[in-house]
Amino acid sequence: VSPRPDQVPSGEHARAADLAALRLDEPLMARETEWLDRHLAGCQDCRSVAAEYDEDRALLRGLRDVTPVPPRDLWARTAAAIEVEHGARRPSRGFWRLGRLPLAPVAAFLVAAIAFGAGFLNGAFPFGPGHGSPFPTPIQVGSGEVRVLTLAADGSLSVSSKRYDQVCPIGTSVCNGSTATDGSTRTIPLADLGLVDAYLSPLQDHIVVLQKGSDPSGVFVVPVNPFPNGSPSANPTPPPGSPSASETPSTGPVSPTPSATSSEQPSASPTATPEPSGSANAPDNPVPSASVSVTPQPDGTIQIAHDVIVVGSISAYSSDGTRFAFTARPADGSTGPDIYVWNTAESQARPVTSDHASLFAAWVHNSLLVSRVVNGTATTTLLDPTTGVAEPIAAGTAWRPAPGPGDSTAVWWDGTITRSEDGFGWVPGSGRLVLGSWPSGAAALQPATASPADTPTPDPAASPAETPTPSPAARAFELQTLAQGPLREWQVRWDPSGATMAVWVATGAAGAPGLLSLYAIDPATGAANLATPLLSNAPAYGGFSLLAGRLTWSVPTTTGASVLDVLAWSGTSIGQIELTVGQGTTLIR
Amino acid sequence: VLTDLPDLAARRLLRVGLSVSTNWDRDEAYRFVEDLFGRHQGEIYAYLVRMLRDPELAADLTQDAFVKAYRAYDALQKPENARAWLYQIAHRVALDELRHRRVVRFVPLVGESRNTAPSAEHLVMEGRLSGDLQRALDRIPERQRAALLLAEIHDLTGVELAAALGVSHVAARALLTRARESLRQALAAERAAQLTAEASRDAVLEPGPGPRRRLGGRR
Numbered sequence: 001v002s003p004r005p006d007q008v009p010s011g012e013h014a015r016a017a018d019l020a021a022l023r024l025d026e027p028l029m030a031r032e033t034e035w036l037d038r039h040l041a042g043c044q045d046c047r048s049v050a051a052e053y054d055e056d057r058a059l060l061r062g063l064r065d066v067t068p069v070p071p072r073d074l075w076a077r078t079a080a081a082i083e084v085e086h087g088a089r090r091p092s093r094g095f096w097r098l099g100r101l102p103l104a105p106v107a108a109f110l111v112a113a114i115a116f117g118a119g120f121l122n123g124a125f126p127f128g129p130g131h132g133s134p135f136p137t138p139i140q141v142g143s144g145e146v147r148v149l150t151l152a153a154d155g156s157l158s159v160s161s162k163r164y165d166q167v168c169p170i171g172t173s174v175c176n177g178s179t180a181t182d183g184s185t186r187t188i189p190l191a192d193l194g195l196v197d198a199y200l201s202p203l204q205d206h207i208v209v210l211q212k213g214s215d216p217s218g219v220f221v222v223p224v225n226p227f228p229n230g231s232p233s234a235n236p237t238p239p240p241g242s243p244s245a246s247e248t249p250s251t252g253p254v255s256p257t258p259s260a261t262s263s264e265q266p267s268a269s270p271t272a273t274p275e276p277s278g279s280a281n282a283p284d285n286p287v288p289s290a291s292v293s294v295t296p297q298p299d300g301t302i303q304i305a306h307d308v309i310v311v312g313s314i315s316a317y318s319s320d321g322t323r324f325a326f327t328a329r330p331a332d333g334s335t336g337p338d339i340y341v342w343n344t345a346e347s348q349a350r351p352v353t354s355d356h357a358s359l360f361a362a363w364v365h366n367s368l369l370v371s372r373v374v375n376g377t378a379t380t381t382l383l384d385p386t387t388g389v390a391e392p393i394a395a396g397t398a399w400r401p402a403p404g405p406g407d408s409t410a411v412w413w414d415g416t417i418t419r420s421e422d423g424f425g426w427v428p429g430s431g432r433l434v435l436g437s438w439p440s441g442a443a444a445l446q447p448a449t450a451s452p453a454d455t456p457t458p459d460p461a462a463s464p465a466e467t468p469t470p471s472p473a474a475r476a477f478e479l480q481t482l483a484q485g486p487l488r489e490w491q492v493r494w495d496p497s498g499a500t501m502a503v504w505v506a507t508g509a510a511g512a513p514g515l516l517s518l519y520a521i522d523p524a525t526g527a528a529n530l531a532t533p534l535l536s537n538a539p540a541y542g543g544f545s546l547l548a549g550r551l552t553w554s555v556p557t558t559t560g561a562s563v564l565d566v567l568a569w570s571g572t573s574i575g576q577i578e579l580t581v582g583q584g585t586t587l588i589r
Numbered sequence: 590v591l592t593d594l595p596d597l598a599a600r601r602l603l604r605v606g607l608s609v610s611t612n613w614d615r616d617e618a619y620r621f622v623e624d625l626f627g628r629h630q631g632e633i634y635a636y637l638v639r640m641l642r643d644p645e646l647a648a649d650l651t652q653d654a655f656v657k658a659y660r661a662y663d664a665l666q667k668p669e670n671a672r673a674w675l676y677q678i679a680h681r682v683a684l685d686e687l688r689h690r691r692v693v694r695f696v697p698l699v700g701e702s703r704n705t706a707p708s709a710e711h712l713v714m715e716g717r718l719s720g721d722l723q724r725a726l727d728r729i730p731e732r733q734r735a736a737l738l739l740a741e742i743h744d745l746t747g748v749e750l751a752a753a754l755g756v757s758h759v760a761a762r763a764l765l766t767r768a769r770e771s772l773r774q775a776l777a778a779e780r781a782a783q784l785t786a787e788a789s790r791d792a793v794l795e796p797g798p799g800p801r802r803r804l805g806g807r808r
Contacts, residue, residue, distance in 0.1 A: 052773050052776075509616075
């Protein structure tokens with residue numbers, strides 16, 4: 001009895017079916033082939049079974065025509081999850097404490113990393129009419145332009161722009177009529193700088209490019225429109241390499257004791273009073289400055305600092321755009337970090353601190369918020385870079401605060417800090433990144449007449465390797481946790497209107513992607529709406545841009561291509577557009 | 590010197606011999622997994638989509654698979670087997686997910702914030718798979734389904750298939766043979782059920798007394 005197609009074959013028919021199936025996967029032995037052919041010749045149903053195997057195989061192989069494409073951000077999500085594990089397990093100095101930390105914050109971060117699935121845009125964007133419902137396409141939110149720094153195949157760098165006239169509905173990257181056109185491109189006289197940060201000046205007349213990484217690097221200024229006379233400086237200096245002038249004697253307030261090491265506490269007073277930039281009064285100081293003067297390139301590009309290592313990713317222009325501040329330390333490892341300020345009328349950046357243990361936090365008008373550890377206590381002071389006078393402030397216990405619009409709220413680190421891996425700086429340890437309001441509003445950032453009793457007392461039990469960063473005591477609203485530690489670094493920006501705040505946090509190695517979120521800010525209190533983030537944990541490289549109605553960030557990809565995502569809103573419309581800008585591209589923020 | 594050895598596996602074996610296997614280079618593991626991801630993410634994701642028929646869930650599990658690969662980096666003895674090894678991890682991840690569904694009923698992994706509208710790709714997949722074949726694939730045991738997908742769509746060789754399924758070559762071949770027969774029967778059952786359904790629908794739509802009559806021609 002031969003089997004019907006829907007019956008289980010048995011006996012010889014079963015053997016025939018097995019062999020008919022098996023021969024699809026591998027050649028049968030000659031003896032088996034001969035037996036099968038003979039059996040099939042005499043068994044109609046078995047021939048049908050064998051034919052069905054062939055048909056089923058063809059059906060299955062037809063599925064190859066439909067190849068599911070992974071989400072574009074899949075590597076970013078995976079990398080972020082791995083980075084969390086990677087960082088959690090890394091037995092390096094910066095993370096050594098993690099093994100003794102409760103795992104909950106790490107797990108929470110891992111969940112967050114896993115959770116930003118196909119869409120990280122929350123549907124509750126307050127500017128849209130439908131709270132996440134699709135919008136008609138395309139969406140008119142006004143044109144926009146993104147400037148990028150691009151590395152060409154020949155190793156040259158260029159500044160170029162990409163313009164878009166309209167954006168697509170949320171959740172899509174392509175919509176009818178959406179266009180992105182290439183704007184001007186200009187090669188600049190700089191070779192491949194590796195990992196860089198780039199800042200467009202508020203006046204949009206030049207770009208500061210900071211080389212990053214642990215190798216000796218530099219900071220450059222590139223005019224957006226080439227200077228007609230080839231120099232932005234009133235006092236051009238001899239070219240580098242000139243024995244007599246390639247390095248100038250220190251004109252900055254460099255410490256006479258350049259012996260700070262990773263094992264030493266900073267010894268300088270937080271009220272050190274560096275001289276105004278340009279004054280050369282360091283007769284007792286044999287240590288050359290990390291800055292040198294150089295001859296501008298033909299298009300006006302100058303190097304405002306070299307042989308330094310830029311520390312962290314917090315750098316900024318002053319509000320009037322006349323100065324740019326960053327943190328760096330000498331590449332030779334002779335000292336720890338100081339804050340450098342570049343006056344746009346000069347040809348070099350100059351250190352404005354001298355304790356070799358200062359970190360730039362933010363600008364408050366034309367003064368700097370400087371965070372440092374003094375006698376085991378994290379302290380933030382207000383430094384006038386012109387006079388060099390640093391004064392304590394009421395909010396001085398916040399670590400690296402980034403004040404929001406109106407200076408009445410800020411984001412700061414609430415927890416402990418530990419020595420960075422290079423031993424020179426400080427990085428967040430356990431704790432959290434918080435948003436809070438100052439106890440006395442903007443007055444908290446005014447110089448205070450702090451009595452000794454007001455100064456936080458170091459915890460005598462605290463390890464020298466970790467320092468608590470106490471938060472201001474009173475607040476108009478409860479502290480809001482933006483991210484749990486440990487973090488490698490963070491960046492915070494508010495849009496000019498103060499309506500939104502973007503927060504980027506990173507846990508992995510330098511240069512690895514982090515997570516970007518966007519929050520609506522309550523105009524009455526300054527608190528962030530954390531319950532419904534407008535953008536939640538989008539994979540992003542640091543160096544995002546938040547302007548009026550525009551959030552732009554660089555998206556990690558597996559192919560190495562550089563992709564920028566733009567979230568744009570205007571009135572009741574919101575949309576997004578994705579810009580492919582080629583490999584090796586850095587967003588100019 | 591470990592780094593002088595050209596072969597990754599040799600270095601790893603040497604490490605094991607030196608009893609320092611718990612101290613493997615995590616940067617090396619990261620780079621290795623990053624490279625694996627670049628090479629195989631598409632096929633691993635596609636395999637999980639085909640097994641689970643849920644692109645978003647498949648993306649989550651693809652991520653999970655590569656994180657597991659990172660964790661298990663030291664367990665890979667031969668880098669040339671990485672593809673099959675990766676499929677083995679993905680296969681286990683998929684089976685875990687399917688077993689979990691059986692135990693607790695399926696609950697979406699994501700909250701309300703995720704866009705639940707089906708993607709175009711999902712619709713295409715559904716359209717292509719919504720017929721007899723997908724239903725038949727759904728009816729056969731998961732391991733058999735996996736064997737068929739891996740062999741016929743993902744082109745795993747016999748050795749790779751055995752590694753991915755975590756069985757011997759002989760067992761993998763037997764599993765695949767059983768899977769072909771299971772699919773044949775399942776397809777036959779599906780087609781029979783479809784014929785029955787069509788026959789009963791035709792009967793219902795026949796003009797006659799009762800409310801259904803109006804379906805035939807409303808004025």
